[in-house]
Amino acid sequence: MRIVMLGAGYVGLVSGACFAEFGVDVTCVDPDERKLSRLRDGVMPIYEPGLDDLVARNVAAGRLSFASGLPECEAGPDAVFIAVGTPSRRGDGHADLTHVYQAARDTAAYLTPDHFTVVVTKSTVPVGTAREVGRIIREANPSARFATASNPEFLREGSAIGDFMRPDRVVFGTDSEEAVSFLRALYRPLYLLDTPIVQTTLETAELTKYASNAFLATKVTFINEMADLCERVGANVQDVARGIGLDGRIGRKFLHAGPGYGGSCFPKDTLALIETAKRAGSPVRIVETVVDINNRRKRSMASRVIAAAGGDVRGKTVAVLGVSFKPNTDDMRESVALDVIPALQAAGAVVQAFDPAAMEEAGRLLPGVTWAEDAYGALNGACVAVILTEWNEFRGLNFRRAGQLMERPILVDLRNIYKTEEMAKTGFAYYSIGRAIENGVPGEKRNPDGHE
Numbered sequence: 001m002r003i004v005m006l007g008a009g010y011v012g013l014v015s016g017a018c019f020a021e022f023g024v025d026v027t028c029v030d031p032d033e034r035k036l037s038r039l040r041d042g043v044m045p046i047y048e049p050g051l052d053d054l055v056a057r058n059v060a061a062g063r064l065s066f067a068s069g070l071p072e073c074e075a076g077p078d079a080v081f082i083a084v085g086t087p088s089r090r091g092d093g094h095a096d097l098t099h100v101y102q103a104a105r106d107t108a109a110y111l112t113p114d115h116f117t118v119v120v121t122k123s124t125v126p127v128g129t130a131r132e133v134g135r136i137i138r139e140a141n142p143s144a145r146f147a148t149a150s151n152p153e154f155l156r157e158g159s160a161i162g163d164f165m166r167p168d169r170v171v172f173g174t175d176s177e178e179a180v181s182f183l184r185a186l187y188r189p190l191y192l193l194d195t196p197i198v199q200t201t202l203e204t205a206e207l208t209k210y211a212s213n214a215f216l217a218t219k220v221t222f223i224n225e226m227a228d229l230c231e232r233v234g235a236n237v238q239d240v241a242r243g244i245g246l247d248g249r250i251g252r253k254f255l256h257a258g259p260g261y262g263g264s265c266f267p268k269d270t271l272a273l274i275e276t277a278k279r280a281g282s283p284v285r286i287v288e289t290v291v292d293i294n295n296r297r298k299r300s301m302a303s304r305v306i307a308a309a310g311g312d313v314r315g316k317t318v319a320v321l322g323v324s325f326k327p328n329t330d331d332m333r334e335s336v337a338l339d340v341i342p343a344l345q346a347a348g349a350v351v352q353a354f355d356p357a358a359m360e361e362a363g364r365l366l367p368g369v370t371w372a373e374d375a376y377g378a379l380n381g382a383c384v385a386v387i388l389t390e391w392n393e394f395r396g397l398n399f400r401r402a403g404q405l406m407e408r409p410i411l412v413d414l415r416n417i418y419k420t421e422e423m424a425k426t427g428f429a430y431y432s433i434g435r436a437i438e439n440g441v442p443g444e445k446r447n448p449d450g451h452e
């Protein structure tokens with residue numbers, strides 16, 4: 001089997017490398033020359049655990065290669081996957097399909113009448129896009145022999161390879177029997193693991209991806225609202241989450257209260273679903289509310305930090321631990337850091353930050369931040385520290401050392417990675433999410449022996 005993957009980003013590169021690992025001959029095409037030259041040098045353009053080894057192994061085996069355009073690729077692949085970006089369009093927030101349609105036009109020019117090819121949209125795209133991709137190709141190249149399919153991707157950054165290799169399910173939609181045979185053969189290694197396959201129509205597959213992300217965003221937002229309520233009524237959101245999550249109908253995942261969801265998918269996909277639903281005359285009001293609550297929540301987080309510091313951070317140093325939207329990725333898209341840090345700076349704070357992977361990208365997006373070499377460098381001289389991303393290396397901070405470095409030992413833990421009892425022994429004033437309220441500052445009860 002031979003396939004071409006259009007786009008060598010998080011999804012294209014990971015799925016391309018994983019298909020190669022299945023024994024498929026894969027060429028990843030990306031017009032981004034910088035990305036391509038790094039890949040050819042064995043340097044990963046993204047931070048994703050295990051990806052460098054997977055790519056190196058498959059390149060060495062001759063199953064994975066890179067190209068800057070389809071004309072460089074051998075003719076007659078069994079499939080062309082479209083895995084290009086679909087960001088939010090300015091204005092209405094609908095998915096910007098410029099790259100997808102460009103990929104369709106590129107594909108049209110590349111397909112030949114003597115070989116059947118399945119054109120698969122793997123990008124997250126609104127209902128109707130795969131049919132439009134088919135229309136574009138047919139119009140531009142009427143003699144091309146092809147069928148379209150939708151095969152949305154559910155991998156998560158940070159655990160992308162495991163998610164791809166052992167997914168909860170594979171969803172694909174198509175009208176073509178030939179495309180079904182191809183996709184079943186391609187995913188055969190997963191059949192051996194008894195992975196459920198949801199085979200459906202193009203429209204259903206496209207909507208399933210949006211419904212999935214919107215549901216998860218709703219779950220996160222629900223527990224975040226419960227966290228706010230816990231703070232008001234003296235309850236503990238982690239126990240509430242456990243208490244409801246153990247119910248098999250609810251499930252324990254995605255019930256971690258925090259500063260609001262971010263990332264490359266939930267924010268844009270919820271907006272795109274809202275637009276799709278509006279246009280179809282069937283608004284998704286729950287999702288509209290989720291988006292509104294989440295935006296407000298992210299914007300409000302800086303005020304928690306300022307309140308914990310005593311209400312004024314003018315001229316003071318604030319330490320920020322973690323800026324990527326979640327751990328194990330360098331992805332900064334819609335990260336809460338992009339809300340919190342500028343708001344702290346606007347309040348007059350000097351922000352000193354550290355992230356294990358995202359500082360290169362964050363440096364471009366967050367001017368005026370002093371980037372430290374490690375967590376302790378960020379804590380040095382700070383009047384308050386805030387954990388924005390739950391990287392493992394922040395889970396075992398040496399609070400003695402941290403307390404000596406900081407001007408005042410105050411920690412705002414927006415990811416609830418520490419336990420109250422543990423923090424009570426450290427001498428830190430500790431504020432977290434959804435675990436009681438004191439002195440008008442949401443968060444954990446203060447340590448009576450604390451420095452505050």
Ligand code: NAD
Nearest residue numbers: 006007009010011030032084085086099103123124153157
């Ligand atoms: P990305 O921005 O990391 O990568 C997209 C790549 O496509 C870029 O490298 C870009 O240069 C390339 N590209 C643009 N136009 C092209 C063209 N005509 N031909 C070939 N390559 C082209 O994006 P991503 O995060 O990989 O997301 C891709 C799609 O997958 C999106 O629709 C996204 O919603 C979806 N998705 C993403 C994730 C995730 O965790 N990132 C998970 C599931 C689904």
